[in-house]
Amino acid sequence: xxxxxxxxxxxxxxVGNEVSFNCKQTLGHDTMYWYKQDSKKLLKIMFxxxxxxxxxxxxxxxxxxxxxxxxxxxxLRIKSVEPEDSAVYLCASSxxxxxxxxxxxxxxxxxx
Amino acid sequence: xxxxxxxxxxxxxxxxxMASLNCTFSDGTxxxxxxxxxxxxxxLEVLVSIFSDGEKEEGRFTAHLNRANLHVSxxxREPQPSDSAVYLCAVSxxxxSWQLIFGSGxxxxxxx
Numbered sequence: 117x118x119x120x121x122x123x124x125x126x127x128x129x130x131v132g133n134e135v136s137f138n139c140k141q142t143l144g145h146d147t148m149y150w151y152k153q154d155s156k157k158l159l160k161i162m163f164x165x166x167x168x169x170x171x172x173x174x175x176x177x178x179x180x181x182x183x184x185x186x187x188x189x190x191x192l193r194i195k196s197v198e199p200e201d202s203a204v205y206l207c208a209s210s211x212x213x214x215x216x217x218x219x220x221x222x223x224x225x226x227x228x
Numbered sequence: 229x230x231x232x233x234x235x236x237x238x239x240x241x242x243x244x245x246m247a248s249l250n251c252t253f254s255d256g257t258x259x260x261x262x263x264x265x266x267x268x269x270x271x272l273e274v275l276v277s278i279f280s281d282g283e284k285e286e287g288r289f290t291a292h293l294n295r296a297n298l299h300v301s302x303x304x305r306e307p308q309p310s311d312s313a314v315y316l317c318a319v320s321x322x323x324x325s326w327q328l329i330f331g332s333g334x335x336x337x338x339x340x
Contacts (some may be wrong), residue, residue: 147326157266157314159330166326206272214260214326221271 118142120220122207128226129197136183137192137223139207146212148190150182153204153222165190166212194225202227230255230321234331242339247304249334251317256295260320262328263291263302267313275315276302307338 120141129135141148147166153159163182164171170182179198183191194201204224210217231254241247249263259279264272276291278284278300284291288305300319304311314335318328 149327151330157316157333159316159318159328161321161327161329164327171327210326212326214320214328217262217274217277217328219264219272219274224269 118144120207120209120218122205122220122223124223125221126224126226128228130228131198132196135194135197135225137205137207137225139190139192139220141188141207141209141218143209143216143218145209145216145218146187147210147214148184148187149208149210150190150192151206151208151219153206155203159206162192163190197225197227199227201225230258230319230329232317232319232329232331234315234317234334236334237332238335238337240337240339241307243308244306247307247311247336247338249302249304249315249317249336251300251302251319251331253298253300253319253329255319255322256298257322258295258320258325260325260328261291261293261300262318263289263300264316264318265311265313266316266333272316304336307336309338309340312336312338 150162179195204222207220263275275289278291290303314333317331321327
C-alpha cells in the first residue's frame with residue numbers, strides 16, 4: 117500500500133516532556149511537510165523539507181524540530197511540550213512543485 | 229501573505245439537494261487549489277485539485293476557479309448523509325510554492 121503513514125495515532129503526555137512523532141511516505145515523493153490542526157480545525161503549515169532544504173514557518177516555536185533520515189521520512193520532535201501544543205499533527209508529502217499532495221491520518225497530542 | 233477564507237461556516241442541506249461551498253483568497257498568482265474533506269477524527273481526503281481557471285469535475289464534486297475574482301467554489305451534486313464532514317479549501321502560499329494555506333472549513337451536514 118502506498119500512502120503517508122503516521123505513528124502514533126494518539127499520544128498523551130505531561131507538560132515539559134519530550135515527544136517524537138514519526139512519518140513515512142511510500143509514494144516516492146521528494147517533499148514532506150508537517151501541519152498543525154488546532155481545536156477549531158484550522159490547519160497551519162509548520163515545516164516543509166525537500167532535498168535537504170528545510171523551510172520553517174516563522175511562527176513555529178523553537179521547541180519544535182523536524183528530523184529527516186531520507187526523503188521518505190520526516191519525524192517531528194517537540195522538546196518540553198506545553199499545553200498549547202495539544203492538537204492534531206498532520207504529515208503530508210508531494211512531488212516537487214506540490215503535485216500529488218497526500219496527507220497522513222494524523223497524530224493527536226494531548227498535553228496535560 | 230496568502231489569506232484564505234471560507235463561507236459559510238456551516239451548511240445544512242437535504243439529501244439530494246446541491247451543496248455549494250465558497251472560498252476566497254488574497255493572492256491571485258497562486259496556481260494550486262484543492263478541496264479536502266475531513267470526517268470527524270480522520271485524515272484529509274482530497275476531493276478536487278484545480279490548477280487553472282475554469283471547472284474541474286471529480287465524480288459528484290465540481291470545483292470552479294476564477295483567479296481574477298479570487299474565488300474558488302465546490303459544488304456537491306446529490307449529497308448523501310455520508311458526505312457530512314468538514315470541507316477545507318487549500319491554496320498554495322504563492323505561485324510555485326509547495327506550502328498550502330488552509331481556510332477554516334465549512335461544516336456540511338446532509339439530512340436524510
